[in-house]
Amino acid sequence: MTEQPSQKIVLPAYLIRRLEAFRIAKGSEHSYILRDKLYGKTYDFDPWQFFILEVLPGCETLEKLQAVFHDRFDRTITKDELDMLFSSIADQKLFEESALQHPLLEQYAKHSFEVVDGKAVHKSFSTVGQAAPAAPAAAAPVDGKAAGDGGAPELPPGVEGATGVDSRAASRMLKLFDPRPMLKALAPAVAPLRYAMYAVPVLLLVAIVLAANNWHVLSSDLGNLHAHFSLFARVIFMLLTVNVLSVLVMSFVANAFRVSVDKIGITVLLGFIPRFTTHMTGTENLSRRETMWLHASNIILRLFLFSVAMLVWYNTRDHANTLTEFALMMVLVAGASLIIETGNPLAKGSAYFLLSAFLNEKNLRGKAYRALVGKFRGDVYEPANSNALALYSLATITYLIFLVLLIGVGLLEWLNGHLRLGGSAVIIAGAFVAYLLWRNYTGLKHFGDIYEKTQQFDRWRKRTLTADDMAPGETPKAPMAWWKKVLLATPVVLLFLPYPYEVSGSFSIYPLRRQVLSTDTPGLIQTVYFDGGESVKQGTVIARLADNDYAGQVKVLDAQIQEQAAVLANLKAGPKPEQVRVAQEALETARTTARYSREKVPRIEKLYASGAMSFEELDTARKQRDDDAMEVTERIADLQLVKSGATADEIAAAEAKLSSLQQQRAIEADKVARTEVRMPFDGNILTLHLKDRTNSFLDKGQPLATVEYIGTVTAEVDIPEADVQYVKPGAKVRIRPVAYFNREFDGTVATIDRNVTKEETGTTLKILATIDNHGGELNTGMTGTAKIQGETMPVWKAFSQAIIRFVKVQVWSWIP
Template identity: 25%
Template sequence: MESPRHPFRKFIFGSAAKSADGLYYALTGARHGRPIRLEPAEFELARLMDGARDAATVRKAAAETLGAELSADELERFCNELAIGDLLAAGGQEPLPVPALTDGEAVIAGWSSGPKPTGVGSETAAPSTVPGSLTGPGLPGSLTGLWGAFRGVVAPPRVRLPAGPLLPIGSLLNLPMLAGVFGLLALLALVAGAIAVMWNKRFEMSVDLARLIEPWPLLLTIIGGVLLLNLLSEIARAAAIRGQTRSTPAFGIVLGTALIPRFHTDTSGAAESAPREQRLRIVGSPLVAQLMLFVTFVGLWLVFHHNHSILPSLLVAMSLLTSAFFLLQLNPLVKRDGYNWLVQWFQASDLREQAMYAVMNYERPWNEAKRLSPSVMRWYYFACAAFTFWMMVWVVLFPGRWLSGAFGSVGVVIVVLLMAWSVFTSARRTKTTRGSIGAGKLNLAAPKKLDLVIIAALVVFALFPYTYEPSGQFTVLPSARADIRALTAGDIREVFVKEGDKVKAGQVIARITDDEERTAVASSEASLARLRANLSIAKKGAKTEEVDQARQEVTTAEKRIEFSGAESERLKKAFAKRAVSDQDYQRARSIAELDKQRLLEARKHLAVVSSPTRPEQSQAIDAEIAREQALLELHQKAVENALIKAPIAGRVVSHQLRFAVGDFLQRGELLATVEDSSQLLVEIRLPETEVGTINIGAKAWAKAWAFPDDGYPGVIREIAPSAEKNDYGKVVRVVMAIDHPDGKLLPEMTGYAKVETERVPLIVAFTRPVLRFFLVEFWSWLP
C-alpha cells in the first residue's frame, strides 16, 4: 500500500499509551505495529508535524510552545527516528528521509512480492521515496528538503517551463537506447569513430579552436555550451520518462549548488516507482544524449570545417565541452547520472558509503537496503580513487604549470592547495550522517594467506625485467632524393619519361626550347671564323680585291640589319596584340641581333683589311678570338642545359610531367624529383625526454598507418645534433634504416615507431614520466 501524500510530513501512529510513571509514550506504527518509545517532549514535538507545517514552522512552534531550540540537523535526525519507526508519512514537499530497510518492509510497501521474511537483513532494495531520487538518490539524514540546493536534494522546478515542444528532440537523442543493445553498440562505434576523427584532424581542429581563445568569446562559448548541454540532457530525461511511464514530468529551472540556476526534470512520481529496467533507461538517458551530441558535433564539423565562418570553431568547442560534460557526469564520487545509474543497477542507495566502509573494514550498526559483495564495493572504491588521481593530475598538468610559470613559488603553493582541496572534497563526499544511528567501529583484520600471495605476485610483477621502448611518429624517407630543375628558361618541347619510371644518372627526361641558344652558337662560330681570317690578313696584308669585298660585306650587312630590324619591330607590335606566337617573335629578335653582330664584324673586318699591318693589331685580334671562343663555349653550354637530366639514379616523382609539354619554366624552377628507394629510411620524431636512452645501432620497430598488421624492423643510423620545435613540444629526429622493405612502404608514409633501450624493472618503465615530472618539473617549482 502507498503512504498518504500530504503537502508536508505528517506524524501518524496506530496507538499510543503513556507509561505509568509518565516518563515515556509507547507507540506503535500505523502499518507494521512496531513499538517505539518517545519522551513526552518528543511526543509533543512529533505532534507538531501535522502535515500543514514545514520544517521551519515546526522548529518555530517547538521554540514557542516547548521551549526547545532545535537546529535543522537535530530536527532531521529526529525525523529519521520517526521514519524508521514507521511514525511519519511522506509529504508532497517534504519526503520521508529513510526508505524501507528490510525485506519485510519492502513486501508490505508493495515494492517486492513474496512472503514476509522472518530473518533480519535484506536482499531487495526499495525505491527511494525522495522526489527526484533518480537524479539524487536519498540517504537517511543527509539528502532531504531542509538544506535543498546546498545538500544535494533537488526540489521540483521553481520555474515551470513547457517541455512538450522539446520532447521530440529528446526522443531523437534517446534513439540508441530505445534500439536496445545493438543501438548502444552502434553508438559506441560512432563515438570511437568521432574520437579517431578528432585525433587525425587535431591540427585542423586546433586552428579552428584558436579563434575562440580571446577571453570574452571563450567565456560566452563555455557558458552557452554548458547551458545547451544541460537543457538537452534534461529534455532527453523528460522524453525517457514520457516514453517509459506514459506521464509527462515537470520541467523547468531549479537552483543548484551555490544557487546557480539550471534546467531540471522532476523524476518523482511515476518515474520514481517505475520498474528497475525503466529506471535504468531514465537515469542513463542523459548520458546517451551527450554521446549522441558529441557524435553530432564532430560530424557537423567534418561537413562544415572548410567554412570560413565562426561555425567550425563553435562546433569544435561544443564537441570538447560535450566530452568534458560527459566525463564529469560519470564521476563516481558525485551523485550524478553515472553514479545514480550504478545505484539503480545494484539497488543500493548508499553504494558510495558501503564501498568506503568496506575498504576500511568497518563494522556498522545498521542494515543497508542491500548489502553488496565486497568485490563489487572494492572495485567501486578503486574507480573513485582513480578518478581522484585523475583530478590531481589534471590540476598539476594544466593550471599547475600555468600558475607555476606565472607566479613562481607562490604558484606552487596555489597548486598544492588546489590538490589538497581536490582530495578533501573527494573524501568529504563519502561522508554521511545517518541520524542517531551512531558511528562505525574500525575492525582491522590480519592479512590472509591469499592477500600475502597477491602482494608477493604484485611485487614480482613490478620487478619483472621489461625492455623500455619510447615511441614517436615517423615519416618514411628514400635513401637519396634529388630535385630536377630547369638550368635555363624556356618552353618545354618534349618529355621523355613519365611519373614512376626508373632513370639513370644523367638520363635526359625533358627538352626545353633552345632556338636562341643555337643562334648564339652559330653567331659565335661565324665571328670566330672571321676573326681568324682577319688575323691571317693582318699578318700577311690584304689585297685590293679583299678590301673591295670587305666593303661589299659591310653594305650587305647594313641592308640585312635594316630588313631584320624592321621585321623585329613589326612582330613586336603584333606580339603585344597577341597576333603572333612568342616563338615567332623570339626568332625575329634573334635574327635581328645576329644581323647586328654580323654588321659589327663586317666593319671590323673592313678596318683590318684597309689599315696597314701592325703588331698591335695582331694582338688585338688574338684577344678578340679568345673572347669569342669563351662566348662560344658559354652558348654551347646553354644548348646543353636545354636538355633536363636526372642528377641521380632512381624513380621519377612528379605529377606535373603528364601535362608538362608547353609549360614555361624559369631558371631554377622545379620540374620533377628523383628518389632512390632501394633502401628506405624512417625518420622518427621522439620527445626530447626520451633521447637520453637511445644509442646509434639500437634496434627499432616501425608500424605504418597504411599497414597496421605489418611491422618493419631496423636499426638506428643517425641522431640529430639538436632538438626541434614541434606542435606538442621539443622533439629530436632519429633516423632508422629498414632492413627488409617489402615494397609496400612508400616515401612520405607515416606511422609510429618504437626504439629499443635498456631493460629495467616493469614498475620503473611505467613510472618514468611520473618520476621525471617530480625530478624536473616539480623541482623547478620549489623556491
C-alpha cells in the first residue's frame, strides 16, 4: 500500500480526547481517519460522516442537523442513517461521556446486556436499534488484539485506587457541584500559572534556609499557634485552604489532559476526617507522563504553599497580625501534609501514586507486600521477592504503625488533658489504635490479593507502541481573542499605577489625660452622686465628705476675727475725750491722796517724838506717802499715754493677729471645700460601684475614683521597625477598632518613639497618635488596626515591600 498524503486536523468536540484526526487525500477525493494511540486502532470515516461529527455540537434537533447537512451536501440525510452512524461510534466507545447529554445522543447513554456463553456482555446499539452497523470500520490494532470486550476500562498505573482520580474510589463521595463549566471558563486564564512551578525550587531553597536560620523562633511561634488553635481548627483550616487548592489544581491539570472532572464533592479520610475530592472520568486514557504530572501537581502545590507561607511569615512576623498567623498555619498544615501523606511515598498519597506511575506498577503496595511475605515464606518468584520491594514494604508497615501509635498517644493526651477520663482514655485510645491498625492491615492485604490475582495478566496487557504511534502531532489552535489579551495586559498596567502606601499596625487606646481623684482632708463619705461609668461635665460634684468639724472651726475663727477687727479699729481711731477726762480725774484723785499722805507724815512724826505713836505707825505713814507719790507719777504717765494714742507697732501687731486669724479661717474653709470631690474636666468616671462607699471613711491621699478625658484620646500604634522610614510627625492616621469595625476614626501622628521594643514577633516601634473622640465612642483599652499615611509608590512596590526588604537585607547578608 502506497503512503497517502495526510494532514492532522482538529478533533471533533464530542469524541474522546485520546484520539487524533487526520484528513487523507485520495486523488481528487479525501477521507478521514481517527487514530487511537493507546490501543493502536484506526477508524475510517467518509466526509459526510466526519461533517456530522463536526457540526453536531451546534445542532440540538434532528431538523436543524438535516438542514445543515442539506446545505453542505445538497441532499437530505435520514434518521436511520444518523442512527447507524451514532450506534457504530457508540459501540466503539468513541463518544466522550459529556457528549451523551446531547439530545440526539441521549439514547446511547444507557447500555443493555445480553448473555453470551453464560456471561453478561454489553449489547450492540446497532442491534438494539434494529439496524446494521454502517460506518466507521475499525482497523486492526497494531498488536493484533481485538477491540474492547465491553468490560470496565483498564486503568494505568498511578490511577487505580487514587482518591479523586480513580472514579471507582469515589463511591462514598457527597457531590457538591459540577466543575466543568468553571474549568472550561477559567482554563485559559489559569494555564499560564503552570510556569510558576519553575520558581518552586528557588522558593523551597530559600524557605529551608530561613527555617534553619530561625528554627528557635519558628518553633516558638508554632508552639504558640498550637496553644491557641485546637486540632479541629487546624483540620478545618487545612480543609478550606490546602485541600480546596489541591482539588482545584488537580482538576485544572486533569482538564488540560482531556480528563472530564464531572464532580467535586466531599468524602472522609480514615472514616472520620473530612476532605474535598473529585470524580474523574476518562483517566484510563492518561499516558504515563500525564499521570505523573497529575500527581506531581499536588506535591508541587504544597511545596509552593509551604515556601510562600514561610516567606510571608518571616517578613510579616514584626506585624503580628492575622496574615502572620495565617502564613504560620499554612506552614504547619502544608508541611505536615507533605511529610505525613502527600509527599511521603510510604503513605497512600500523591507521592505513592507518582512512584507507582514512574515504576509503571499500579499494584506497587500489593507487590511489595507479597515480596515481604515471600521472604518469610521462602517463595521463589523473583520479580516479587526483590530486596528493594521487601524493604519498601517493611518501611511502609513501620511508618504506618509509627503514625498510628503517634495518633493514639496524641488522642490519649487530649482525652486526659481536656476530658480527664482517666483509665477510660486508655481504653478509647487503645480501641482507636486497634481500629487503625486493623484498617491498614486489611488495606495492605487487599492490595496483596489484588496483585496476586492480576499479576498473571500484567505481562500480556503491557504494550509497546511504535515510534510513529508515539509521535506527537500539531493541533491547530485558535488565535487568542483581543479581550483575552486586554485581560492579561490589565494586571501588568495596574502594577505601575501610583498607590498610597500606608503603614499598618495594631493599636491600643489610651486617654490623653487621666487623673485619680482623692483628697487631703480625711473624713466620712457622706454622699456619692454617681455610681461610675458616667460621662460628667467639668466642676460637677461627684461625692461629698462630712464637714461638721471643719465648718465649726470656721465659725469660731469668724468670731475671733470680728473681735480682733474691733480692737484694731479702736487702736486706729485715737484717744477719746472721755478717756482723757477719766485719766485727768484719776490724776487729781491721786494728787489729793498724795497731799493728804504727805501732810500726815509730819503729824505722825510729832506724835512719835512725843511717844504717842509707835515707830511702825510712823513707818507705815511714810510708805503710804511714797506709794501715793508713785501713783501720781503713774497717773501722769497714763494721762500722757491716753493723750498720745496707739503707736504704729501696736497697730501692726493687731493687724498681724487679724491676718493670722483670717489665714486660719481660709485653711479651714478650704478643708470644707475639699470635702466636695469635683470633676476636674469633661470626661468619664472609670471606677465602678462608687455608691457602695457611702458612709465609709476616706483617709488622706486614699483614691476615691479614676477619671479620664474623652474629647481626645491617644492611640499607641505598634509598627515594624522596617516601616518607620515612611512615618512622619503630623501624618494622617486612620484607625478601625474591633468594637466599631464598620467605622474609621481619623487622627494625626504626634510622637515617634525612639525606643525599639523587642517582642516575640520581632522588633517594633511605638507611634503615638492623637485621635478626635468628641463622640466618646473610643474607650481606654480598645484595640484594632491602624493605618498611617506613608509615601506614594507604584502598586508593585507597595505590595512587594517584604520581598524587597528580604532581598536587600537577608539576601545581601548572604553575599560574601
